[in-house]
Amino acid sequence: MRAIPVSDGIWWVGGIDWNLRDFHGYETPRGTTYNAYLVRGEDTWALVDTVKTPFVYELLSRVSHVVDPAQVGLIVVNHVEPDHNSGLQDVMAAMPHARVVASGSGVKGVAEYHDGLVVDAVGSDDVIDLGGRTLRFMPAPMVHWPDSMFTYCPEVETLMPNDAFGQHLASSARFADEVGRDLAFTELGTYYANILLPISAQVSKMVDKIAEAGWEPEVIAPSHGVVWRGSDVGAAIAAYRQWTSGAKRDKAVIAYSTMWGSTNLLAHAIADGVAAGGVEVRLYDLAVTPGSLITYELLESKALLLGSPTLHHGMLYRLAGYLQYLEGLKPAGRLAAFFGSYGWGGGAVKQMRERVSQIGLETPFEDFTVKFKPTAEDLAAAEAWGGTIAEAIKAFGQDDAAR
Numbered sequence: 001m002r003a004i005p006v007s008d009g010i011w012w013v014g015g016i017d018w019n020l021r022d023f024h025g026y027e028t029p030r031g032t033t034y035n036a037y038l039v040r041g042e043d044t045w046a047l048v049d050t051v052k053t054p055f056v057y058e059l060l061s062r063v064s065h066v067v068d069p070a071q072v073g074l075i076v077v078n079h080v081e082p083d084h085n086s087g088l089q090d091v092m093a094a095m096p097h098a099r100v101v102a103s104g105s106g107v108k109g110v111a112e113y114h115d116g117l118v119v120d121a122v123g124s125d126d127v128i129d130l131g132g133r134t135l136r137f138m139p140a141p142m143v144h145w146p147d148s149m150f151t152y153c154p155e156v157e158t159l160m161p162n163d164a165f166g167q168h169l170a171s172s173a174r175f176a177d178e179v180g181r182d183l184a185f186t187e188l189g190t191y192y193a194n195i196l197l198p199i200s201a202q203v204s205k206m207v208d209k210i211a212e213a214g215w216e217p218e219v220i221a222p223s224h225g226v227v228w229r230g231s232d233v234g235a236a237i238a239a240y241r242q243w244t245s246g247a248k249r250d251k252a253v254i255a256y257s258t259m260w261g262s263t264n265l266l267a268h269a270i271a272d273g274v275a276a277g278g279v280e281v282r283l284y285d286l287a288v289t290p291g292s293l294i295t296y297e298l299l300e301s302k303a304l305l306l307g308s309p310t311l312h313h314g315m316l317y318r319l320a321g322y323l324q325y326l327e328g329l330k331p332a333g334r335l336a337a338f339f340g341s342y343g344w345g346g347g348a349v350k351q352m353r354e355r356v357s358q359i360g361l362e363t364p365f366e367d368f369t370v371k372f373k374p375t376a377e378d379l380a381a382a383e384a385w386g387g388t389i390a391e392a393i394k395a396f397g398q399d400d401a402a403r
C-alpha cells in the first residue's frame, strides 16, 4: 500500500475505513479515515499518531512504502481515544527502537489503556529534533479529550492537530481540493457539530493559541478525512472561527417522528409557514434521516422545531433518542418549539419540552397540537404558527444567539 506525501518529507500513512457507519452514535454514511503521518529527519523518522487496531497492517504497509518501520525512532500519541491509539502496541512491535511520547494526560491514558505501558510526556516547551527537522507540541485539553495534543513541524509548516479540523470522510483522495471543497467543508461542519460543538470554547482557545505560538501552517493534516492545503487552510480556520463564535443565520430545522402521518402533515404545513415568513427551513423525518445530518443543519440555525405524536403518554422513541444525543452536544442559544398530534390524552409535547429544558434552548412558543387527523383549518393554523416562529427567528439577533 502506498504512502502519500502531504508536505516535503511528511507522508500520510493512515487507514481508510470505508465501511464505518456509526462513530459512537454519530452516523457516518461516508465512512472515515484514521490518519497517521510519517516524518523524515536526517537522523531518524517519526510517526505522528497510530490507528485503530484493525488498520495496523494498512499503516505498516504504507510506512514500508517509504522506510523500514524498524527505522522509526519516535511515535507521537496525540490522542488516546481508541480510534487512534488502540493499535499502538502492535505498531510499537514493528518499531522496536521508537521512543513513544504523549501529553501529560496522554501518558496516563496510554498506561490505562495499554496495561501499564510507560511512555514519555512532552509539552509546549519541548522540541524533538529528528535531524534538520523538528517537532513541537501543544497540549489541547478537551479537543477532543483531556489528553489531546497538537504536533507541528515548523520547517515545513505542517500542523497535525489530531481530531481538530477532521471530517468523517473516506475517500481515495487525500486533499480537500481533490475530494471537492463543498463535500470537504460539509463534512468539516458535520464533524464540528457532532463532536466539537459542546467544547467550542476550548476549540476557540486552541485556534488562538496556534496564532499566538507563531505557527502559520501551510498544511493542516488532521487525524480524520482529508488534508487542508493552500487557500483551504485559511478557509478551514475561518469556518472554525465562525462556528466557535456561535454565529447563526435565519434558518430553522424541523425534526419529527410520525405514527400515522398526522404529525408529518403538520411538519410540512409548519415548514411552509416558516419559509413564507422569509426563513430558510430544513425538514427531516427521524425515521429516514441520520441525526448527525440534522445536527449539522442545526449548527448555523437559530431554531429547532420538534414534532411527535403521543404514544403511551409520551413522545416516540426516535425523538427521545435524538434528544438524548443532543443533550450531550448542548446546542444552547437557539429557539425551540414543539408540535404533534394525539389520539386522546396527549403528552408528547410536554415531554419534549421537559427534555429540551436540559439542553439550554429557549422555548417561548405555545405548543401546537392537533387531535387525531389535522383538518384543513388545522393545517392553516399550523402554517400560521410557522409564520409566527419565522418572525421570532428574524428578531432573534446575533447578540442573543451567541449567548
Ligand code: FEO
Pocket: 079, 081, 083, 084, 144, 145, 163, 223, 224
Ligand atoms: Fe478521533 Fe477523539 O478521536
